[in-house]
Amino acid sequence: MHPRPLVTAIVGLTALASTLSGCGVLGSQSADLQIYSARHYDLEGAFGQFTEDTGITVEFISGDDAELLERLKAEGEDTPADVFMTVDAGNLWNGARQGELAAIDSAVLDEAVPDDLRDTEGRWYGLAMRARTVTYNPEAVDPAEFDPVDTYAGLADPRWKDRLCMRDATSAYTQSLVASLIDLHGRDRALEIVQGWVANNVEIMSNDVLLLEAIDAGTCDVGINNHYYLARTLAEKPELAVDLFWASQQGAGTHVNISGAGVVEGADNPEDAQRLIEWLATDGQNAFVDANHEYPVNPTVEPEPVIAGFGDFSRMPLNAEAYGTLNADAVDLLAEAGYR
Amino acid sequence: MTGPAALAEARPPERRVRAYGVGRPGWSALVIAVAVIIATPVLAVVLDGVGSIGASTPPRGLAGMVVTTLALMLGVGAGSLVVGGGLAWLVTAYRFPLRNLLVWLLVLPLAMPAYVLGFIFLSVFDVAGPVQSFLRSAFGAGVWVPEVRSLPAAVLVMSLSLYPYVYLLARSALIEQSAGTYDAARTLGASRGRALRRVLLPLARPSLAAGLALVMMETLTDFATVQYFNVQTVSVGVYLVWKGTFDFHAATQLAVLVLLFAVAVLTGERALRGRARYHQHGGRGQGLQPELLRGARGWAATAACVAALAAGFLIPVAQLLVWAAGQLFSDASALTDARFADYLVNSLMVAGITAASCVILSMAIGHAIRLGGGRLVSFAAQLTTFGYAVPGAVVGIGVLLSFAAADDALERAGVPGGTGLVVTGSVLGILYAYVIRFIAPAYQSVSASLEKIPPTVTFSALSLGAAPRRILGRVHFPLARPGVAVAVMLVVIDAVKELPIVLLLRPFGFTTTSVWVYELARENFWEKASLPALVIVAVAVVPVFVLVRQTRRNESLGILAKEVRP
Numbered sequence: 001m002h003p004r005p006l007v008t009a010i011v012g013l014t015a016l017a018s019t020l021s022g023c024g025v026l027g028s029q030s031a032d033l034q035i036y037s038a039r040h041y042d043l044e045g046a047f048g049q050f051t052e053d054t055g056i057t058v059e060f061i062s063g064d065d066a067e068l069l070e071r072l073k074a075e076g077e078d079t080p081a082d083v084f085m086t087v088d089a090g091n092l093w094n095g096a097r098q099g100e101l102a103a104i105d106s107a108v109l110d111e112a113v114p115d116d117l118r119d120t121e122g123r124w125y126g127l128a129m130r131a132r133t134v135t136y137n138p139e140a141v142d143p144a145e146f147d148p149v150d151t152y153a154g155l156a157d158p159r160w161k162d163r164l165c166m167r168d169a170t171s172a173y174t175q176s177l178v179a180s181l182i183d184l185h186g187r188d189r190a191l192e193i194v195q196g197w198v199a200n201n202v203e204i205m206s207n208d209v210l211l212l213e214a215i216d217a218g219t220c221d222v223g224i225n226n227h228y229y230l231a232r233t234l235a236e237k238p239e240l241a242v243d244l245f246w247a248s249q250q251g252a253g254t255h256v257n258i259s260g261a262g263v264v265e266g267a268d269n270p271e272d273a274q275r276l277i278e279w280l281a282t283d284g285q286n287a288f289v290d291a292n293h294e295y296p297v298n299p300t301v302e303p304e305p306v307i308a309g310f311g312d313f314s315r316m317p318l319n320a321e322a323y324g325t326l327n328a329d330a331v332d333l334l335a336e337a338g339y340r
Numbered sequence: 341m342t343g344p345a346a347l348a349e350a351r352p353p354e355r356r357v358r359a360y361g362v363g364r365p366g367w368s369a370l371v372i373a374v375a376v377i378i379a380t381p382v383l384a385v386v387l388d389g390v391g392s393i394g395a396s397t398p399p400r401g402l403a404g405m406v407v408t409t410l411a412l413m414l415g416v417g418a419g420s421l422v423v424g425g426g427l428a429w430l431v432t433a434y435r436f437p438l439r440n441l442l443v444w445l446l447v448l449p450l451a452m453p454a455y456v457l458g459f460i461f462l463s464v465f466d467v468a469g470p471v472q473s474f475l476r477s478a479f480g481a482g483v484w485v486p487e488v489r490s491l492p493a494a495v496l497v498m499s500l501s502l503y504p505y506v507y508l509l510a511r512s513a514l515i516e517q518s519a520g521t522y523d524a525a526r527t528l529g530a531s532r533g534r535a536l537r538r539v540l541l542p543l544a545r546p547s548l549a550a551g552l553a554l555v556m557m558e559t560l561t562d563f564a565t566v567q568y569f570n571v572q573t574v575s576v577g578v579y580l581v582w583k584g585t586f587d588f589h590a591a592t593q594l595a596v597l598v599l600l601f602a603v604a605v606l607t608g609e610r611a612l613r614g615r616a617r618y619h620q621h622g623g624r625g626q627g628l629q630p631e632l633l634r635g636a637r638g639w640a641a642t643a644a645c646v647a648a649l650a651a652g653f654l655i656p657v658a659q660l661l662v663w664a665a666g667q668l669f670s671d672a673s674a675l676t677d678a679r680f681a682d683y684l685v686n687s688l689m690v691a692g693i694t695a696a697s698c699v700i701l702s703m704a705i706g707h708a709i710r711l712g713g714g715r716l717v718s719f720a721a722q723l724t725t726f727g728y729a730v731p732g733a734v735v736g737i738g739v740l741l742s743f744a745a746a747d748d749a750l751e752r753a754g755v756p757g758g759t760g761l762v763v764t765g766s767v768l769g770i771l772y773a774y775v776i777r778f779i780a781p782a783y784q785s786v787s788a789s790l791e792k793i794p795p796t797v798t799f800s801a802l803s804l805g806a807a808p809r810r811i812l813g814r815v816h817f818p819l820a821r822p823g824v825a826v827a828v829m830l831v832v833i834d835a836v837k838e839l840p841i842v843l844l845l846r847p848f849g850f851t852t853t854s855v856w857v858y859e860l861a862r863e864n865f866w867e868k869a870s871l872p873a874l875v876i877v878a879v880a881v882v883p884v885f886v887l888v889r890q891t892r893r894n895e896s897l898g899i900l901a902k903e904v905r906p
Binding site: 030031034040041059060061062063064065066067070071073074075076078079080090094097168170172175203204205206207208209210213214216217218219220229324327328330331332335336340 | 581587741744747849
């Protein structure tokens with residue numbers, strides 16, 4: 001190989017790459033709407049149905065929330081994205097705070113999405129809801145043992161020593177639960193609760209499915225799980241020895257979090273972007289949430305049968321700003337308590 | 341990968357060349373330009389991190405993260421040195437059942453992506469996994485088992501998956517350097533063990549140091565495996581802070597800390613390698629003749645190799661196969677999913693172009709050094725290899741940051757639209773970041789081959805009036821082909837497995853096999869993820885095969901080179 005064509009070779013190779021990958025060097029999009037999504041559950045199904053209903057075509061790329069947000073910031077006004085979709089209210093709040101989400105005015109969304117599940121300025125809207133509640137092995141636990149007023153705090157009681165399994169401190173689920181405990185009780189009390197879990201030798205698991213399997217196997221009696229992991233595991237393995245207990249029903253209610261979306265600031269196609277979010281919150285609710293066994297945010301839409309079987313529950317009101325601002329405190333608190 | 345071994349054989353050729361005063365400014369400028377282009381994104385992250393010092397409080401437990409990182413790197417370094425070096429000695433010095441097969445099988449853990457390995461390990465060995473379930477059913481619920489999610493477990497698993505780097509380098513060092521000196525030691529009455537300790541090991545030191553450095557950099561940049569073991573290294577800290585506190589600048593500060601570790605590793609490698617320049621003088625002996633291990637001892641050696649291979653490759657592949665079977669049992673159409681072909685073509689295309697670019701750039705850099713570029717060029721060459729020690733997501737963010745800055749600058753300068761959407765609107769951003777990440781292994785292999793070419797060959801060509809460019813094309817490139825092949829293979833393996841960069845920078849409509857695995861694995865759909873994961877492993881196994889065949893041929897080529905060397 002001669003070195004003279006060195007530059008030519010590199011230019012040639014990259015040109016080839018662009019051609020092969022079917023996208024021009026300066027990027028060309030083939031659909032009406034472009035979506036950045038940190039939510040992965042079966043998006044194709046919902047978007048396909050949206051296109052059928054409206055004729056608007058959609059393409060998306062998935063990624064991690066923090067990375068996608070940095071990408072939006074770096075792309076600035078050049079961004080191809082019309083909609084930013086992510087999991088966790090803190091992430092939605094943060095996207096709005098960073099100025100990446102545009103305020104929209106939508107009577108449809110104001111009616112479909114409860115107040116606390118959307119931004120007051122209309123920059124993001126919750127679309128699917130998950131509950132993080134207590135799961136237990138019915139052979140080892142009588143649900144009457146749980147504190148019905150503050151079930152999460154009750155797990156710090158010494159009676160649960162060597163019986164608990166929970167997720168790791170790096171998990172966004174753990175962090176947002178602790179952030180909501182700080183919001184609810186103040187930092188000192190929240191620290192006491194987490195220290196109580198640690199004093200009970202809580203066994204730390206690195207994902208919710210392993211956690212459910214551990215409860216089923218009898219390794220631990222009680223865990224804290226997202227409800228849909230239980231629904232999903234039960235769908236595959238109906239004999240699973242794990243029951244669900246709705247936490248804090250006589251108190252503040254069960255901790256919930258949302259997946260949601262907002263229109264990107266500077267979107268090329270904000271009208272269709274808004275239309276997609278409206279559709280997802282109304283006609284598209286079942287298509288969007290059912291495959292992952294999540295709860296519709298829209299109170300007029302019924303949840304799918306497996307989770308409907310878990311029964312009704314009252315939820316803790318969602319304070320997105322608290323989830324966002326207190327998440328850093330939650331990380332710090334978990335480290336201070338020695339929770340890993 | 342055979343580089344350092346070769347490096348140790350002769351005086352660095354550039355010094356002799358420089359004595360003739362034939363440095364070429366054009367080539368030197370090219371290397372410096374390449375170094376600047378490659379270093380810019382990493383520098384962008386450093387500037388962001390350093391620029392915001394004081395604005396964010398360091399995370400609680402930072403000291404613990406630093407200690408953990410040190411402990412993990414030292415542990416995995418020592419572990420892979422023992423495993424990789426020991427296995428290399430075993431397969432070189434002895435003959436035992438299945439040895440010829442195991443010699444190359446032992447490289448296979450390279451094909452297993454870290455993000456797959458970590459999860460598999462937990463699902464096999466964690467409390468609800470089959471191993472502990474079996475122990476409980478056999479010995480009762482109270483049976484004591486070591487903590488799986490712990491630093492020692494992470495050290496063990498990572499050592500068993502990263503040892504091939506040391507193994508590959510140590511093995512070629514043992515083969516290439518042993519001949520005359522080893523025979524002399526034996527003739528003078530040294531036992532095999534003593535000859536190993538006093539002659540072979542010191543001679544192999546540069547190779548072992550290079551292998552160790554690769555292992556430590558892999559350990560440093562890993563965040564997938566360590567998280568499954570709940571080991572919080574500084575790299576994990578970058579993610580924790582970034583995602584947990586929504587503070588990007590605090591995260592880049594930690595990324596700078598990761599870079600400091602990388603500098604320490606590279607400095608350490610140079611120190612370990614030292615000024616050692618062993619070269620062999622005439623007289624080739626028979627070298628290390630493999631001794632036949634008979635009966636139980638032979639099978640024990642086989643068992644040791646298989647055991648090492650099991651953790652990093654056999655068990656994970658078996659688990660993937662079990663999941664894949666389960667998936668196919670419930671939905672046989674999964675096998676004919678059209679996405680396999682689409683995503684695989686994307687993976688291979690990006691990997692192929694990256695490999696070609698890395699090799700071309702490595703050849704140019706090596707050539708410039710050979711022509712006598714001096715200190716600045718050597719430093720620039722060092723700089724280009726730094727990206728290997730930077731976590732993928734950090735490189736990706738650096739690419740975003742530097743292009744955002746360039747876009748702003750151009751728009752301020754009156755260019756409408758600035759750079760536009762070059763980085764994330766096409767695969768250019770991915771390719772750029774991949775070259776930054778993976779040029780190091782390519783450069784190492786290529787320069788190793790270049791250094792084997794006797795300087796007299798270059799002088800002859802120069803004195804006959806050939807332009808440097810012509811020498812590169814007609815003389816050096818053909819002679820360096822073995823190193824080029826190794827470089828291509830190493831980059832392809834790394835690029836096919838790579839995840840964070842492609843996830844961050846890919847344009848719409850561009851998905852690779854690794855992204856597909858990630859999307860499924862993230863939601864714990866492991867049965868569904870197992871088929872594409874197996875595809876990645878299979879794709880990475882092919883280059884491993886070729887790599888091993890290549891190093892075999894290399895050995896014979898190496899001997900040829902020694903014969904022609906004056």
